[in-house]
Amino acid sequence: MSEPQITPELVREHGLTEEDYQRLLAILGREPNYTELGIFSVMWSEHCCYKSSKNSLKRLPTTGACVLQGPGENAGVVDIGDGLAAIFKMESHNHPSYIEPYQGAATGVGGILRDIFTMGARPIASLNSLRFGEPDHPRTAYLVQGVVAGIGGYGNCMGVPTVGGEVQFHPCYNGNILVNAFNLGIVKTSRIFLGTASGEGNPVIYVGSRTGRDGIHGATMASDEFSEETEDKRPTVQVGDPFTEKLLLEACLELMKTDYVVGIQDMGAAGLTCSTLEMAGRAGSGIELNLDLVPRREEGMTPYELMLSESQERMLLVSHKGTEDKVLEIFHKWDLQAVVVGTVTGDGRLKVLDQGRVVADLPVNPLSEEAPVCDRLEERPADLAGIQQLDIEALPEVTDLEGALTRLLASPNIAEKRWVWEQYDHSVRGNTLVLPGSDAAVIRVKGTDKALAMAVDCNSRYCHLDPVTGGKIAVAESARNVACSGGRPLAVTDCLNFGNPEKPEVMWYFRRAMDGLSEACRVLDTPVIGGNVSFYNETQGQGIYPTPTIGMVGLLEHADCRMDQWFKTEGDVVLLLGRNSDEVGGSEFLSLLHGRECGLPPSIDLEQEKRLHGLLLEAATAKLLASAHDTSDGGLGVALAESSFGQHGMGCRIDLASGGLRHDLLLFAETQSRVVVSCTRENLEAFLQLATAASVPASAIGSVAHGVFSVQVDGEPALECDLDRLRQVWREGFASAVFGDGKN
Amino acid sequence: MKLRVFVTLKPGVLDPQGRAVMNSLHALGFGSVEQVRQGKYLEIDLEGALSGEELSLQADEMCRKLLANTVIENYRFELAE
Amino acid sequence: MKLRVFVTLKPGVLDPQGRAVMNSLHALGFGSVEQVRQGKYLEIDLEGALSGEELSLQADEMCRKLLANTVIENYRFELAE
Amino acid sequence: MDMKKPRFGVVIFPGSNCDHDAYHAVKHVMGCDAEFVWHRETSLDGFDCVVLPGGFSYGDYLRSGAVARFSPIMAAVERHAAAGGLLIGICNGFQILLEAGLLPGALLRNSSVKFVCREVGVRVENNRTPFSCVCDAGEVMRVPVAHNEGSYFIDPEGLERLKANGQVVFRYCPLDDLTPGEANPNGALDDIAGICNEAGNVLGMMPHPERVCEPDFAGGQGRRVFDSIVAWLGRNGNGRGDITMSGQD
Ligand SMILES: Nc1ncnc2c1ncn2[C@@H]1O[C@H](COP(=O)(O)OP(=O)(O)O)[C@@H](O)[C@H]1O
Ligand SMILES: [Mg+2]
DSSP states (O other), rough: OOOOOOOHHHHHHOOOHHHHHHHHHHHHHHOOOOHHHHHHHTTSSSHHHHHTTHHTTTTTTOOTTEEEEEBBBSSEEEEETTTTEEEEEEEHHHHHHHHHHHHHHHHHHHHHHHHHTTTTTTEEEEEEEEESTTTSSSSSSHHHHHHHHHHHHHHHHHTOEEEEEEEOOOOGGOOOOOEEEEEEEEEEEEGGGOOOOOSSOOOOEEEEEOOSSSTHHHHHTTTBBGGGGGGGGGGGOOOHHHHHHHHHHHHHHTTTTTSOOEEEEEEOOTHHHHHHHHHHHTTTEEEEEEGSOOOOSSSSSOHHHHHHHOOOOOEEEEOOOOHHHHHHHHHTTOOOOOOEEEOOOOEEEEEEEETEEEEEEEHHHHHHTTTOOOOOOOOOTTTHHHHOOOOOOGSSOOOOEEEEEEEHHHHHHTSOOOHHHHOOOOOOOSOOOOOBBBBEEEEEETSSOOEEEEEEOHHHHHHHHOHHHHHHHHHHHHHHHHTTOOOOEEEEEEEEEEEESSSHHHHHHHHHHHHHHHHHHHHHHHOOOEEEEEOEETTTTEEOOEEEEEEEEESSGGGGGGOOOOOOSSTTTEESSSSSHHHOOTHHHHHHHHOOSSSSOOOOOHHHHHHHHHHHHHHHHHHOOEEEOOOOOTHHHHHHHHHHSTTTOOEEEEEOOOOOOOOHHHHOOOSOOEEEEEEEEHHHHHHHHHHHHOOOOOOEEEEETTTTEEEEETTEEEEEOOOOHHHHHHHHHHHHHHHHOOOO | OEEEEEEETTSOOOHHHHHHHHHHHHHTTTEEEEEEEEEEEEOOOOSSOHHHHHHHHHHHHHHIIIISSSEEEEEEEEEEO | OOEEEEEOOOSSSSSHHHHHHHHHHHHHTTTTTTEEEEEEEEEEEESSSOHHHHHHHHHHIIIIIIOOTTTEEEEEEEEEE | OOOOOOOEEEEETBBBSSSSHIIIIIIOOOOOOOEEEETTTOOTOOOSEEEEEEEEEGGGGGTTTTTTGSSHHHHHHHHHHHHHHEEETHHHHHHHHTTTTTSEEEOOOOOOSSSSSEEEEEEETTSTTTTTTTTTTEEEEEEEESSOOOOOOOOOHHHHHHHEEEEEEEEOOOOOOOHHOOOHHSSSGGGGGEETTTTEEEEEEESSSGGOOSTGGGGGTTTTHHHHHHHHHHHHTOOOOOOOOOSSS
């Protein structure tokens, strides 16, 4: 078989710079062959080696009392007591989902699930964070339909409930949608498995689907901007097989009850290459791999293709010598392919054999340790100062407040996302205590009193206007959602979606956003235990807004101390925690009603935020509150309306003190660190005492009332709405914005 | 006019359904089955007076735009009275 | 040998997928579409030396047993070299 | 009276994913004996009630339940049913029972052409079956559905027969004014959510009562189905008592 000559062009096509190539030569001490070049190319791609982000990521806080495993493994692990741990992670599948929305999103879910169960955990809950272009962009409806169906198609078949998420629309995503998938699993702390290939002589076992020519160069594709030529790369799209993955999940968990396994890792991007190198790298060992033994789906596959294929639903594991037959037996029981394909060696090299020939022979450690790190240039965007300008005084006052509220509730960014989450099985496994629709999902941990609350959040408009503050708010808001459900925020996974890092402005944004995330995580004591960076979210030079999505997980010691956002009982007191202001910069209101995206996002005081969470947690533990809902997109007006849309038909009668604020700003500014809560009259006193002790401003602003939505300001009527009609607008907003009236 | 459209996965694209059907046929004793690929079949009734050539163009457009996902699928169609 | 199997819903059985495809075709401007029925199309490779008659019997058995649910579906097949 | 705990067998097919939920409901919530049965087993001896759980057996490839009905365990399932043992198929389990011919009719793709997961109203139409005997006639339970292919279909004569024999056990019905979505989540013929065979010992239903057997989950009304099974087995000394299906629908 003749292989391409190594030429400068070929090296460049593999995404390696001259400098990278010199480094490669120094490591190898000779010219690479074609297969080796391919291996270097994927290992040194942005996607695998984080060359642009590594330095910034180092600054994130990654340790804490509850952290059992920080970044570096397949997923991070936190201790939740009772001998159990939660393993979770979020990952992007943006480019593939834009090209083929159903399969792209489906395989994204498949990938994140494997990351979780490869560590021994049973996945118990998924979330997803989605960004699409304008609702009436010609491709949006198609993409929404495909992505949602794909996430459902994979997760539903796996029997893992998808319990929450977020969906936002903005023109900056017209050519680059974002699909970020989160999963969380539970494992006994004594049974956590790592991706390590130790023990010379131990067998290396391949399990799962056969290898085809799927996604070859997928890992490098994820690190390229889209262009017209991407059309030609289309056959790299992969088809997910959730059924096989379900068998893989059950077989792996069955295997992990035994003591046969030394280490295990899924084959994700750059399949065999990444998994062998990473597993050997962690153990300081080597691997000898015989490609002749690798199960194949197609004929005539070359070593290059076999090493780089991204066929889904495959895992690599190392077992103790002598146990391989028992391991294979378990997989065969589940009708799965399982083959010994190699051996752990002690020489620190990855040696790949094909038909008796050595087709690659590389030193494991230098390949990852000496991977290129780019010190990218950064530059503050020249036009930023301009767009940060906003003269609030000069902003024309909106006097039709009911009209404004109605438009906000109908906006697909705020409207109910039922159309999305009804396509996800959110109740399988029978643990979903708080269903989608409230601030955070709450999942019981069977066999304990505990529950976990989880949410994903990011406001990319804020990040675009001020990445430091935007980064802080992404963390604060996701933690606030968890706290509103009665959970103590524990730890974070992130998905950092940005444009082309070779552009100094993008790098400027990236580093500032990292600063914001780091500081917020530090103050709120929620370390980052894993995540993923997705650069090059650009089409024809047009980049997305910086979108550092945060997945937050919190713990409820007692599941029955959970809260949701819905008003419950006539006559309960409604309170506002936090202070109002006119911080309307970057808000949904400003964008929707004034067509402007400018100003500074609301400011955030992280210490204040932390006190707020502490208060919510205390109140939840004492069962003082009937509901809690944070104010976010659409401000106080929208938060009050949303709390009125529960199953109980309970609205509210509110009288706000303007404190001198203009009424439209009072109702719709997105001032941070505010929460709308309700409680019985009996609990009011006790709750106010807690609030005072916590130094959190709390004021009674009205009461819960059946079938009513009425807001006065300083005793004057401001909003007198028909609750049923408001609810209907909010219910129908999503489908009618995306699919037009009557359709779907 | 009747338009019959056959949509199949491109060669090389994984077909988990086809594989499951094959395994099941084997289990049922149909050992001679070597491969199964599952696709879609659509029967479409058309009215109107387009000519053969124009009709073909229109059918082709339907397939490309909607009926087949050309990223992973091929299509073929037949027109009949 | 190649076996091509067409599985279609029986007349009278609701076909929501076909209807959805029709609506989308209308929305795309293909107004001449009057009805769409969506079915399955399977391509099966067979090896072995069965004769035409026996092969047909075998194919029919595959369809009845597995490939079609005769409560709601009709099937048809073609055999070709 | 025989005080032995009822014994449930929960069959696991490749791709079943509500097997744990069914097991949890009967074992941990109801306190019955329960065991998983792998689909390659060939015997169901000793089980009072067999559960075919929900999920995506064989990925739901080709048609839901089409491949699973050929699993080795299915011969034992048929024997169990023929001998009068209780057999309940939920969601994918219902699909398997239909494919296997143990119940009449078929399940089509949802009329929305989308997967649907939501809580629906399920009204008890016949409370004389082993699966509904503690319920009041007309009682409405709040139970989730979660499926792609749940639109029940049968030909007109078949439907008449079902109705005449009281085989329509559950129908979809509205919950309250505030729960959105149509009462019938999938376009099922005559709002049919669950049916039994003529003898009354085999039930198939699309909604998932096993997910909501505890008060924290939609009020826990799914438990009524399992309470019925246990009560019926208790009354009949875990034996194969006669089921009176008489009475018009
Ligand atoms: N893609 C999605 N998948 C599942 N649930 C979603 C999705 N998008 C939104 N939701 C649910 O809808 C509710 C409202 O979401 P969102 O407006 O983003 O809440 P918040 O403003 O509190 O962050 C939440 O319960 C969320 O989990
Ligand atoms: Mg919120």
